[in-house]
Amino acid sequence: MSGSASWKSLFKIYLQPVCLRMFLLGFSAGLPLLLVLGTLGFWLREAGVDLKTIGFMSWLGLAYGCKWLWAPLVDNISLPYLTAKLGQRKAWLSFSQVLIVLGLLGMAFSNPQNQLLQLGIFAGLTAFASATQDISLDAYRIESAAEEYQGALAAAYQTGYRLAMIWAGAGAFAIAAFASRADDALTYDQFGWTVAYTVMAASMAVGLCTTLLSPPPNEADKEHKAEQLAQNKTAIDAFCRAHPNLPLPASKIIGWLKVICLTPLYDFFIRYRWHAVAILLLIATYRISDVVMGVMSNPFYRDLGYSKEEVAAISKIFGVIMTLAGAFLGGAVVLKIGVLKTLFLGAVLSAATNLLFSWLATIGHDVTFLIFTISADNLAGGLASAAFVAYLSGLTNVAYSATQYALFSSIMLILPKFLAGFSGVIVEAVGYSNFFIGTALLGLPVLVLIPLIAYLQKKNPLH
Numbered sequence: 001m002s003g004s005a006s007w008k009s010l011f012k013i014y015l016q017p018v019c020l021r022m023f024l025l026g027f028s029a030g031l032p033l034l035l036v037l038g039t040l041g042f043w044l045r046e047a048g049v050d051l052k053t054i055g056f057m058s059w060l061g062l063a064y065g066c067k068w069l070w071a072p073l074v075d076n077i078s079l080p081y082l083t084a085k086l087g088q089r090k091a092w093l094s095f096s097q098v099l100i101v102l103g104l105l106g107m108a109f110s111n112p113q114n115q116l117l118q119l120g121i122f123a124g125l126t127a128f129a130s131a132t133q134d135i136s137l138d139a140y141r142i143e144s145a146a147e148e149y150q151g152a153l154a155a156a157y158q159t160g161y162r163l164a165m166i167w168a169g170a171g172a173f174a175i176a177a178f179a180s181r182a183d184d185a186l187t188y189d190q191f192g193w194t195v196a197y198t199v200m201a202a203s204m205a206v207g208l209c210t211t212l213l214s215p216p217p218n219e220a221d222k223e224h225k226a227e228q229l230a231q232n233k234t235a236i237d238a239f240c241r242a243h244p245n246l247p248l249p250a251s252k253i254i255g256w257l258k259v260i261c262l263t264p265l266y267d268f269f270i271r272y273r274w275h276a277v278a279i280l281l282l283i284a285t286y287r288i289s290d291v292v293m294g295v296m297s298n299p300f301y302r303d304l305g306y307s308k309e310e311v312a313a314i315s316k317i318f319g320v321i322m323t324l325a326g327a328f329l330g331g332a333v334v335l336k337i338g339v340l341k342t343l344f345l346g347a348v349l350s351a352a353t354n355l356l357f358s359w360l361a362t363i364g365h366d367v368t369f370l371i372f373t374i375s376a377d378n379l380a381g382g383l384a385s386a387a388f389v390a391y392l393s394g395l396t397n398v399a400y401s402a403t404q405y406a407l408f409s410s411i412m413l414i415l416p417k418f419l420a421g422f423s424g425v426i427v428e429a430v431g432y433s434n435f436f437i438g439t440a441l442l443g444l445p446v447l448v449l450i451p452l453i454a455y456l457q458k459k460n461p462l463h
Contacts, residue, residue: 016152018144018153019152019153019156020156021144021210021214022141022144022153022156022157022160023156023157023159023160024160024206024207024210025093025137025140025141025157025160025207025210025211025214026156026157026158026159026160026161026164027160027161027163027164027167027206027207028097028133028137028160028164028204028206028207028208028210028211029130029133029134029137029157029160029161029164029207030160030161030162030163030164030165030168031100031164031165031167031168031200031203031204031207032100032103032104032126032127032129032130032133032168032204033061033064033130033165033168034164034165034168034169035104035107035126035168035172035197035200036060036061036107036123036126036127036130037058037060037061037294037295038165038168038169038294038295038297038298039168039169039172039173039298040057040107040123041054041057041058041295041296041298041299042173042298042299042301042302042308042311043112043176043193044057044112045298045299045302045303046188046302046308047111047112047113047188047190048113048188049112049116050424051296051299051424051425051427051428052424052425052428053116053424054295054299054424055295055296055420055421055422055423055424055425055427056421056424057120057123058295058417058420058421058423059417059418059421060120060123060124060127061127061413061417061420062413062414062417062418063124063127063128063130063131064127064130064131064134064409064410064413064417065410065411065412065413065414065415065417065418066131066410066414067131067132067134067135067406067409067410068403068406068407068410068411070132070135071135071403071405071406071407072264072403074092074132074135074136074139074406075088075135075139075403076232078091079091079092079095082094082095086211086212087216089136089139089140089143089216090140090211090212090214090216092132092133092135092136093133093136093137093140093207093211094208094211094212095132096129096130096132096133096136097129097133097204097207097208097211098208099125099126099128099129099132100126100129100130100133100201100204101201101204101208102125102129103122103123103125103126103127103129104122104126104197104198104200104201104204105197105198105201106118106121106122106125106126107119107122107123107126107197108193108194108195108196108197108198108200108201109194110122111190113188113190133207134406134409135405135406138393138405138406138409139405141153141154141157141393142393142396142405152331152335153390153393154330154331154334154385154386154387154389154390154393155327155328155330155331155332155334155386155390156327156331157389158327158330158331158382158385158386158389159323159324159327159328159382161385162323162324162326162327162378162381162382162385163320163323163324164203166319166320166323167200167203168200169298169311169312169319170311170312170313170314170319171199171200171312172196172197172199172200173196173308173309173311173312174308174309174312174313175192175195175196175199176192176193176195176196176308177192177307177308177309177312178192179191179192179194179195179196180192232259232263235255235259235263236252236255236256236259237255239251239254239255239258239259240252240255243255264397264403264404264407265407267397267404268395268397268404268407271397272395275453275456275457275460278449278452278453278456279395279453280411281445281449282446282449282450282453283392283408283411283412284411284412284414284415285415285442285443285445285446285449286343286347286384286388286412286446287388287412287413287416288415288416288419288442288443288446289350289351289354289439289440289442289443289446290350290354290381290384290416290439291413291416291417291420292416292419292420292423292439292442293354293357293423293435293436293439294420295420295423295424296423296424296427296432296435297357298311299424299427300357300361300432301370303432304360304361304364304365305364305365306365306370310367310370314367314370314371314374318371318374318375318378319374319375319378321375322374322375322376322378322379322382323378323379323381323382324382325379325382326378326379326380326381326382326383326384326386327382327383327385327386328382329379329382329383330342330346330382330383330384330385330386330387331386331390333345333383333387334386334387334390339387339390339391339394340391340450340453340454340457342383342386342387343384343387343388343391343450344447344450344451345383345384345387346380346383346384346385346387346388347384347443347446347447347450348447349376349379349380349383349384350380350381350384350443351440351441351443351444352376352380352440353373353376353377353380353381354436354437354439354440354443355436355437355440356372356373356376356377357373357377357432357436358432358433358434358435358436358437358440359373359433360373361431361432361433361436362433388412392405392408392409392412393405395408396408419442423435426438
């Protein structure tokens with residue numbers, strides 16, 4: 001699509017069936033994330049769990065940063081019965097979605113006041129299943145449309161994703177508050193959270209039904225994938241013949257690891273050469289500001305005296321509006337000015353909204369300023385995420401889409417999630433205001449890396 005296309009024609013793409021499917025699947029992907037991180041943090045804080053424990057429990061999110069470890073399995077291993085009936089992508093999608101439902105139900109019936117370990121185990125299962133769903137869904141999205149439409153698919157996906165996060169945040173708070181049997185809004189009651197997480201588990205039906213009713217990726221990519229699988233088998237057999245001194249089982253395992261796990265990485269570095277270093281640095285740092293800040297946002301609301309009802313109402317009304325605006329604007333801006341320029345804009349806005357949280361910490365309980373802060377944060381997050389997903393999608397080779405995208409998104413999360421684990425310790429040491437300023441400063445390297453990558457691409461076009 002040319003840069004001179006009208007904004008009206010740019011937005012029409014969101015009415016295509018593939019975008020609508022991606023919107024619903026994005027909802028399925030976004031729902032469990034907040035339930036094992038942000039919303040869980042508010043729940044734990046209300047139950048009397050200390051900030052250090054909440055911070056360290058955020059390491060459950062490292063499952064999203066380590067999914068590259070089992071992505072080759074999702075890319076190449078067939079699930080009994082399901083793969084034959086649904087195809088590779090849909091089989092893994094539906095399997096992981098069922099596991100998410102089981103994990104959320106386990107969390108719903110675990111009381112953090114006396115069953116914190118049990119709650120952590122079920123939260124870990126939910127995070128693992130959610131990361132597995134992401135692997136399959138990212139590959140499905142990449143294989144469903146040509147590269148020029150990945151920005152629109154990313155925007156539709158991010159819209160559903162962000163709406164699910166609002167439902168998993170504001171919606172869960174509202175349900176927990178409504179179902180609570182406590183006398184006042186600030187008194188802990190386990191029953192409200194049991195009802196809320198049970199409803200969240202039922203909400204996964206949106207993704208499961210969409211998966212079962214969606215078509216497989218386009219036939220050209222399907223044939224290409226089948227050809228690639230056949231080539232992988234031939235390469236593994238060749239490795240076994242070339243190493244006759246190894247026991248056959250060991251030779252097959254080593255050959256499988258070489259062909260299935262290392263070849264996708266080799267392919268990336270062959271295509272991008274030394275530019276890959278700058279690209280990987282950008283991927284590793286682009287979300288660091290938001291992820292580190294996000295772990296403490298809900299405990300922050302709680303400590304400022306905001307009730308579940310207040311946070312839910314503000315997020316539901318203003319969060320939804322600004323999330324929709326940010327994601328759709330992000331997809332359209334990518335088509336209009338390109339991915340890298342949109343990435344830079346999103347990085348600036350994301351860092352700026354963290355400073356708003358710092359300001360809110362000095363103001364205290366101010367509903368009007370909370371509305372402004374949450375609105376700005378959702379607008380910036382929607383725009384930045386849509387651009388970033390489109391950027392990552394454009395880096396992959398369709399022959400290794402699940403493995404390569406999982407690697408990119410893992411690199412995106414591993415450092416931020418690790419640092420986020422210490423967020424509670426930092427807040428207790430320096431206070432909320434200084435903590436949020438620090439998270440904004442974490443985004444500064446991105447503002448150097450994006451122009452550098454743009455310069456490198458202009459000087460030496462990537463292959």
